[in-house]
Amino acid sequence: MTSGLALSFPTLGFAPLLPLWALGGIALLATALSVYGALRRAPGLLWRLGAILVLLLWLGGPRLLHPVFRPEPQDALLVVDHSPSMDLRGRASLADAIAARLKAEAARIPGLTLHVVTAQGGKGQGTRLFDAMDQADLPQGRFAGAILVTDGMDHDVPAALPPRFRAADGSTLPLHVLLTGKGEETDRRLTILQAPPFAIVGQTATVRVRIDDLGTSGSHSASLTIREGNAPPRTVTVRTGAPQDIPVPITRPGPMLVGLSVSPLDGEVSELNNRDVVRINGVRDRLKVLLVSGTPNQGERVWRSLLKSDPSVDLVHFTILRPPDKDDGTPLSDLALIPFPIKELFQDRIRQFDLIILDGFRNTGIVPLEYLENIADYVKGGGGLLLTAGPEFAEEGSLENTPLETVLPAHVPQGGVEIARFTAELTALGRRHPVTAGLPGAPQGSTPPGWGPWYRALRSDTHQGEVLMSGPQEMPLLVLNRVQKGRVALILSDQMWLWSRGEGGGGPQAELLRRLAHWLMKEPELEENQLQADIENGTLTVTRRSAGAEMPPAAIVTSPDGTRQPLALTRRGDGLYTGVLRADGSSGLPPGIWPYGIWTVRDGDLTAFAAPQASDPVERQDLRATAERLGPVARASGSAPLWISVATDTPALRQVAAGEAVRGSGWIGLPRRMARAAAELRPTALLPAWAAMAAALALLFIGWRREGRR
Structure with missing residues (x-):
């Protein structure tokens, strides 16, 4: 196999016009006449002999036998860029039209197979045209070059021309780059x-x-x-x-x-x-929680363990071991090592706390009323207060008889203590409210909760706010309320610690207290009326949580380009509604090029925002049509980038001899490889008939002239 004719030479052959015996007879006759003429000293003998030899040579049919070369089957690659950036300014349709013309050109070239590869891109790594070429299945040793139809924004351009563009004889194979556009863009x-x-x-x-x-x-x-x-x-x-x-x-x-x-x-x-x-x-930066236990109780350790286990919580905990009016003869030196810092906690630093918890707290005079008023003002100014109430709430010295009464969500009369075994249950609102909805063991439909029993609760005569759990005889057990800018939660029982001990199977004590604490600190995911939006895989999902029993109206969705459209919501559970909407392609652009921005969802006074994650941020880094990236490797192959703004400007495709230019005005070329056809030769006459007759007549004429001079 060769790439040209220079390595194969013609050979000499004969195709006699007469049988060999006839040629031999003529040769013997000519020899005899020559001998006779020499003996007679005939003038012009040598010239006549030369004429006879020329005729004998012509009759012998001498010819040159040239080897025959035919085009070798070749394969070329046509890589069409279909990455997301090609959807700008009609680049993709132009690229397809250019590819169709090149395929038609290639079909007219014998032995050339043009393999079409589509580079999709948009998979997080940008456009990778050279990877697409590497994936093409081509026969070994038949690669003739490649044509890239692209906007030039490729993200895997090699530093040097790839090895596949080096032929076996060391020559360079062309890499033609056809750019869809009028020229460099900004x-x-x-x-x-x-x-x-x-x-x-x-x-x-x-x-x-x-x-x-x-x-x-x-x-x-x-x-x-x-x-x-x-x-x-x-x-x-x-x-x-x-x-x-x-x-x-x-x-x-x-x-x-x-x-x-x-x-x-x-x-x-x-x-x-x-x-x-x-x-x-x-x-939040290190949540600051103040826990004050009125008297030592079983639930105190539960509170402390829960709060201390959270590394983001700074806990300040005090337990009032003995009220000031109690006198049992114990020496003062044995009562406490640290005095209760009332002024520092309830006046100087009260605003620094994110949450105050009063556990079994009783007004025994240890905290002056002005400091309890500070707690009420702290709540009204935006703070969170959580109270667990036991019998002290229904006795003399109850917090209901202090300035805190203005923020308490329920009132317990004197002697309002209910002693009975009961199981806490969620109210209809509690099944919808995010603080209690979906608690482990919570009722599903008519199924009662699988929680352990409690044995004591308080009976309130009035309440305000939201009742999420009920106790014996459907009395309020967990009440939440908003007080101006702040929030208050009241648990009308001191028996929650039984859940942590596993009484009757236990209950979700830790999860409930965690949710209560975060609701009091205004964590958005625990708001009873909330609107959330999220975009994933091109789909906008809107989640609406409502504490009301009524079906919420359709949400209004505003896309990044300002388009507004309603979105109907579907009930998915107690107080939970969802809706979905396609969040790409509404402007005729594919997901990889959709204008990323903030989507706004509104439902009444609620607003939520969502934004899609860029499916291929590399692709969006540069959206120009440019020759900057592919130009160097194209020129290294002997070609150069060519701008095409309309399909009719597509260059013609032709084959060129090895070593010749691979591009010109209005055309691009692929090198032609030739292979010698086995047992096939092309003859060329060494002595044509006209030349033989002319030479013989000339020699006879010279011989005749010599004889005439004698």
Whole structure:
């Protein structure tokens, strides 16, 4: 096998016009005449002999036998870019039209098979055209080159021409790059350089961004707009090409979406990468909890163990071992080592606590009324108060007879203690409220809870707020209430510790107390009326939790481009409603190019935000059509990038001899390989008839002239 004719030479052969015996007879006759003429000294003898020899040579049919070469079967690759960026400006349809024309051209070339490979991209690693070529199944030793139809934005361009573009004889095989566009484009890009996943509530997080103007030179000014939840958007002026620090105040716990968008660049290819969303989760910094136990009791250890087991909680715990009016003769030196810091806790530092828990607390004069009023003001100002009430609530000295009465959600009359075995049950509201809904062992439908019994509860005569659990004779057992800016929870029994001991099977004591504490501290996921939104795999899921029994109205969904549409909700359980909506492609763009931004969902006074995760952030980094990336490897193969703005400009495809140019005006080429056809030769006459006759006549004429001079 060779790549040309230079390595094969013709051979000499004969195809006599007469049988060999006839040629031999003529030769003998010529020899005899020559001898006779020599004896007679005939003039012009040698010239006549030469004429006879020329005729004998012609009659012998001498010819050159040339080897025959035929085109070798060859395979070439046509890689068509179908990555998400190709859906901009009609690039994909243009690429398909170019590919169709090239396939038609290849079908007219004998021995050439054009294998078409589609590079989808959009899988988190960007466009990978060279990986697509590596996956192609081609016969060994028949590769003739490749044609890439793309916008030029490839993310696996090698530093040097791949080895497959080196032929066995050391020559370079062409890599033709056909770019869908009129020329180099520009694009403005917003990049999130650094964003904290978590930030402390009440502090300011810093988001570092950079705006780049791709395809341009120099630095420019741009306007960056920041959107933080329901707050009005704010705009700052930034310089392109340099990192910018954006302060973001963290105002509440839970997930927070910060939308960033930069003003467009004149003439840029797309504004899709001019925006992005930062997700920051607001967390509390070391929750400070004050636990005051009125008298030593069985539930005290439960509270302490629960709160101490949480590493994010700073617990301050005091137990009143003996009220001031009790005198049993015990020396003062033996009563306590640390005096109760009443003023420090209930006046100087009360605002520093996130939650105050009063467990079996009784007004025995140890806390002056002005400090109890401070607790009431603390709640009204936004604090959280949790009380567990035992018999002390129905006796003289009850907290109901103090300034705390203004924030208590229930009133227990004197002697309002119920001694009986009972099982706590969820109310209709409790089955819907996130504090108690779905508790382990909670009733499902008409099934009663599988919780252990309690033996004592308080009987209230009035209550306000929300009753989530009931006790004996359906009396309120767990009551929650909002008091101005703060919240209060009251458990009308001191028997919850029985669950932790496994009495009658126990109960979800730890989970219930955890939920109560977080509701009191206004954790968003425990709000009884809440709206949540989430986007995953291109689907927006809206979850609505309602404490009311009525069906909530349809939610209003606003997409990042400002389109508004209603979304009907479907009941999924007690107080739980959901709705789903496709969150991509509504602008005719595929999921990989859908304009990422913040979706807003509103239902009455409730608002939720959601943003999709970029399916292929690499693909969105640069949306230009450009020759910058593929140009070097194309030129290294002997070709060069070619811009095509309309399908009719598709270059013709042809085969060229090895070593010749592989591109020209209006065409691109693939090298032709030739192989010698076995047992097939092409003859060429060494002495044509006309030349033989002319030479013989000339020699006879010379001989005749010599004889005439004698």
